[in-house]
Amino acid sequence: MVPPDQYQIRAIIDLLIHYNWTYVSIVASSGPTFISVMKEFKKEAQHHNICIATTVVMCYREDYTQDIMNLQKHSRARVVVMFVNLSDLEHFLANASASFTWVVNTTWGSAEKIVEKYHKAVGRVIGVDTQSYPLPRINEHFMRFYDKLQKQKKNVSVFYRLMGKKKKRAVHQKGRIMKREAKEEFRSSPKIQFVVNAVYAIAHALQNMSSSTCPNMSADCVREHNDTFMMFLRKTRFTAPVSPPDVQYTVRFDEDGYGPARYNIFTIQEINGRKQYQQIGYWTEKLTLNTSHSMWENETVPQSRCSEPCQVHHKREIVLGNPCCWDCEECAKNEVVxxxxxxxxxxxxxxxxxxxxxxxxxxVDYIRWGDGLAIGSLCFSGLGILSTIFVGGVLLWNNNTPIVKASGREFCYILLSGVLLLYFMTFTFIARPSVVICGLRRLGLATSFAICYSALLTKTNRITRIFNSAQKGIAPPRYINLVSQLSICLALITCQILGLVIWLIVDPAEVIEIPSPNNQILILKCKSGDIRILLSLVYNVLLILLCTVYAFKTRKYPENFNEAKCIGFTMYTTCIIWLSSVPVFYVTSDDPEVQVTALCTSISLCGLVILGGLFVPKLYIIFCHPEQNVKCNSLKGGSHNEMSCGATGEVLLSH
Structure with missing residues (x-):
């Protein structure tokens, strides 16, 4: 009926868990029973991640200073669990430090002598004692037994065993006084309830057995069916004959044959100037504490753990394989605990x-139409579109005038279409990335530049060959007529388009989400990265370099020929824009909005340079000096060349 040690171990473990005491020391008496309980406690503690700082096995002696010093070496283990007999406990606590909190097993119980001897016990001792309650009928029975002994004048030694020394001395001094003190002070053993319950359990088992197996309840029948009796005993379940007030105490046995385990949790408190035990809770398969009772100084629960809890976003690094001792290490910024x-x-x-x-x-973030930088880029591009349309309209209106014809009308319109497409590219870079938009970006940007610079390359190459042949006095070079020139220009443009289409087939357009450098947002972008965009423009760089070379070669041509000078100015400025745009494009890669704005601005500037360098002089003559927009004829070497002659003597070669 008395619960086994494993239950008090569970009660102590639950108590440690409740107060988060994960790092404790153990003190145990040297007896085999205490050593066995201590080992079981260690196993259960390990199962619940409670670590043992040190273990002290007590051998009886007068001075336990060395054992106390051993406990103090582990300064973080402020709680000591004790499995000791009462004698060792008395001497040990006499030398103990008040800095520890002592959790003591049922051996301590609620012994009054501990309260008397251990003056540091207040707020520092927690005792686990088997739950017991007074049985008035038992007390009355033994007092009647004593009275009977007195009347019969028989030996009262049996009764002495039920009483303390004070009561025994009173018997020898004066019988009447002893009898009165016995009635007033007699208290039965707290374990007597288990004896009563055990007797009733056997009685219930025998009664149940008599109804089925041994109706006559003979001794022979019971001995013959011993196993059956044990089965009935294990199944016995009844209400305790004597229970605490307002408590329904049920007697039963578990699968291992043990009775119910109930423990009271005590602490020593000073009440009205007197140290005494105060119950703060109980354990019946689970711990129940009365939190209204504050047993700690300043209402602060003492700490008993090897390491402090880690802060947020930190993990534990176990030290020397001890799960209770660790160093805290911060996780990476992109990691969760x-x-x-x-x-x-x-x-x-x-x-x-x-x-x-x-x-x-x-x-997810991307550049939007309403963003400030986007509005600036769109306004710049919009003005460029209007300007390009205006220039194209003026040239169409003056399509048959010498200034337009002498400049190569078809190439002018090809250039203007390329410039117009460049300005429209700003809208594709501002638009929300999608598969279609990403495809248009990859095809449109390089194609726009290819249209512009293929036309300029064809034109500068033609001028160079014409003047070179004229200076050498040889026949005009081949492939300088309109059809040949247009074919060459379209072939150059087609090469770029074919390359882009093949690239798009091999690596289809795709929208991806890329974390920003600070990992605060996802940037919605096209799959083709910055390097791929620049690689797609390598062909255009080659066209620009060739155009610049031809423009440089024609810098010393006759002063009255102004077309080469305009092309040279355009190409020099274009090279400067491209050389400055590439570094800016990479430097601003951390900020997609600024990067897109810088790219759009560079594209629009290239279109502006072409409009300003090649078409503004023509508009100037058309609007400001129409008298120069006339033609004259000259004969040279039997050939007839038509030129546009102005008052200033400037001449534009016609085709």
Whole structure:
């Protein structure tokens, strides 16, 4: 009926868990029973991640200073669990430090002598004692037994065993006084309830057995069916004959044959100037504490752990394999804390929340039409589109005038279409990335530049060959007529388009989400990265370099020929824009909005340079000096060349 030690171990473990005491020391008496309980406690503690700082096995002696010093070496283990007999406990606590909190097994119980001897016990001792309650009928029975002995004048030694020394001395001094004191002070053993319950359990088992197996309840029948009796005994379940007030105490046995385990949790408090035990809770398969009773000084629960809890976003690094001792290590910025010992990186496009417990998808961002930089780029591009349309309209209106014809009308319109497409590219770079938009960007940007610079290259190449042949006095070179020139220009443009189409087939357009450098947002971008965009423009760089070379070669041509000078100015300025745009494009890669704005501005500037360098002089003559927009004829070497002659003597070669 008395609960086994494993239950008091569970009660102590639950008490340690309740107060979060994960690092404790153990003091045990040297007897085999205490050593066995201590070993079982260690196993159970390890199962609940409670670590043992040190173990002290007590051998009886007068001075326990060395044992106390051993406990003090482990300064972080402020709680000591004790499995000791009462004699060792008395001497040990006499030398004990008040800095520890003592958790004592049922051996201590609620012994009054501990309260008397251990003056540091207040707020520092927690005792686990088997739950007991007074049995008035037992007390009355033994007092009647004593009276009977007195009347019969028989030996009262049996009764002495039920009484303390004070009562025994009173018997020898004066019988009447002893009898009165016995009635007033007699208290039965707290374990007597288990004896009563055991007797009733056997009685219930025999009664149940008599109804089925041994109706006559003979001794022979009971001996013959011993196993059956044990079965009935294990199944016995009844209400205790004597229970505490307002408590329904049920007697039963578990699968191992043990009776119910009930423990009271005590602490020593000073009440009205007197140290005494105060119950603060109980344990019946689970711990129940009365939190209204504050047993700690300043109402602060003492700490007993090897390491402090880690801060948010930190994990534990176990020290020397001890699960209770660790160093705290901060997790990486992109990691969340999976458990106390593990950090895990978030997937791409995700980032830890503020508590670093879960990964959340980053918000998606992209340049929008209403952003300030986007509005500036769109306005610049819009003005360029209007300017290009205006120039094209003026040239169409003056399509048959010498200034337009002498400049090569078809190439002018090809150039203007390329410039117009350049300005429209700003809208594709500002638009929200999609598969279609990404495809248009990859095809449109390089194609726009190819249209512009293929026309200029064809034109500068033609001028160079014409003047070179004229200076050498040889026949005009081949492939300088309109059809040949247009074919060459279209062939150059086609090469770029074919390359872009093949690239798009091999590597299809795709929209991706890329974390920003600070991992605060996801940037919605096209799959083709910055390097791929620049690689797609390599062909255009080659065209620009060739145009610049031809423009440089024609710098010393006759002063009255102004077309080469305009082309040279355009190409020199274009080279400067391209050389400055590439570094800016890479430097601003951390800020997509600024990068797109810089790219759009560079594109628009290239279109502006072409309009300003090649077409503004023509508009100037058309609007400001129409008298120069006349033609004259000259004969040279039997050939007839038509030229546009102005008052200033400037001449533009016609085709």
């Amino acid at each position: 999976i458990n106390e010992n593990t950090c895990k990186a978030c997937d791409s496009g995700h980032w830890p929340d503020k508590d670093h417990n879960n990964c959340s998808k980053l918000p």
